[in-house]
Amino acid sequence: xAPATPAPVTRVSxxxxxxxxxxxxxxxxxTPPVPSATSHAPTPIAAAxxxxxxxxxDDMPEWDPAAGASSGRHGAPVLSAPALPAPSPTxxxxxxxxxxxxxxxxxxxxxxxxxxxxRRPGRPLGVAARTYFxxxxxxxxxxxxxxxxxxxxxxxxxxxxxxxxxxxxxLADGRLNVGLGTVRSTSTSGPxxxxxxxxxxQLLTSWTANVPGRPLDPANQVSAPASAxxxxxxxxxxxxxxxxxxxxxxAGLVSPFNGEGIGYAMASGRLAAQAVVASVAxxxxxxxxxxxxxxxRGLAAEMGGYFTxxxxxxxxxxxxxxxxxxxxxxxxxxxxxxxxMRLLSGLYEPRGGDWIDHIVQGLxxxxxxx
Numbered sequence: 001x002a003p004a005t006p007a008p009v010t011r012v013s014x015x016x017x018x019x020x021x022x023x024x025x026x027x028x029x030x031t032p033p034v035p036s037a038t039s040h041a042p043t044p045i046a047a048a049x050x051x052x053x054x055x056x057x058d059d060m061p062e063w064d065p066a067a068g069a070s071s072g073r074h075g076a077p078v079l080s081a082p083a084l085p086a087p088s089p090t091x092x093x094x095x096x097x098x099x100x101x102x103x104x105x106x107x108x109x110x111x112x113x114x115x116x117x118x119r120r121p122g123r124p125l126g127v128a129a130r131t132y133f134x135x136x137x138x139x140x141x142x143x144x145x146x147x148x149x150x151x152x153x154x155x156x157x158x159x160x161x162x163x164x165x166x167x168x169x170x171l172a173d174g175r176l177n178v179g180l181g182t183v184r185s186t187s188t189s190g191p192x193x194x195x196x197x198x199x200x201x202q203l204l205t206s207w208t209a210n211v212p213g214r215p216l217d218p219a220n221q222v223s224a225p226a227s228a229x230x231x232x233x234x235x236x237x238x239x240x241x242x243x244x245x246x247x248x249x250x251a252g253l254v255s256p257f258n259g260e261g262i263g264y265a266m267a268s269g270r271l272a273a274q275a276v277v278a279s280v281a282x283x284x285x286x287x288x289x290x291x292x293x294x295x296x297r298g299l300a301a302e303m304g305g306y307f308t309x310x311x312x313x314x315x316x317x318x319x320x321x322x323x324x325x326x327x328x329x330x331x332x333x334x335x336x337x338x339x340x341m342r343l344l345s346g347l348y349e350p351r352g353g354d355w356i357d358h359i360v361q362g363l364x365x366x367x368x369x370x
Contacts, residue, residue, distance in 0.1 A: 107249040123235035124256040129204040129227040130179030145169035163317040181259040201225035234370040256310030257344045271298040304369025
């Protein structure tokens, strides 16, 4: 039978592009790109996991096809495994050989697990739940992203205040991406550690009915809630060894501050591509390995200190008493909230900027790399 259309990428998160994504997006096809790693490799291959790509993602329909097309323009045959109809037999295995494999297989990290790269203990673990609503445009409609810093597991003020935040933001097609994320410092700590996945979806349903200032009508909900785990804070090591580099969620490159992962995944792709290009230019095995090890060094330099600060932040807000103090005495102070939002979002200037940027820069420099 004819192969089915590749299934869209599903990301159970806000899927918003933030600051770390900007350099990667500029160098990956929308402007004159940097040399493609795959275009210089002896047998360039851009392999897509089954049913994942190059079909469009649910929130960024233009991005995945553009990334695949950019790889193709630079000489990489793009191999995709489309989703098969249910009655079809599984095709015979196909062996692909490559001198360097970039594993970008998501938070499940099946390839990393297959070679024994397990999660590092003591790293934060988040859970995100997301659904979609439609909202008729009206005079009060404001097309901006909303962040809600209080997530209660029951009636507000009369239940447990969970460490995390909720979001509501509009998409270009008129839908609202609505979700929440909670986090704990390890997989077994905190008030949310015993909550099964189904209960996160129930939590989202309850929260959407009580979004502060704008409760959402269940009649306008257009998808069932979905939830997924978010390994955070660079939770797998080594990110490069033996010809295998881990990228994005597969390496746990998700911010403990806010659950953002797309920008860091794109940044890791840029750093990995630069390392591969440098490796291909070397003529000795030792030189090639030295160049490939620039990848973990680059990750540590760009993200390490910030992720360490994020782990400290999670340890603090996991304490319900700390959360109550922060929400009671912090939310009403505009200057403090400007600093907090700059830090939590990662939208600070890495060089220069104002006094808030200088404070965050200093904290990141002082923190050891994750």
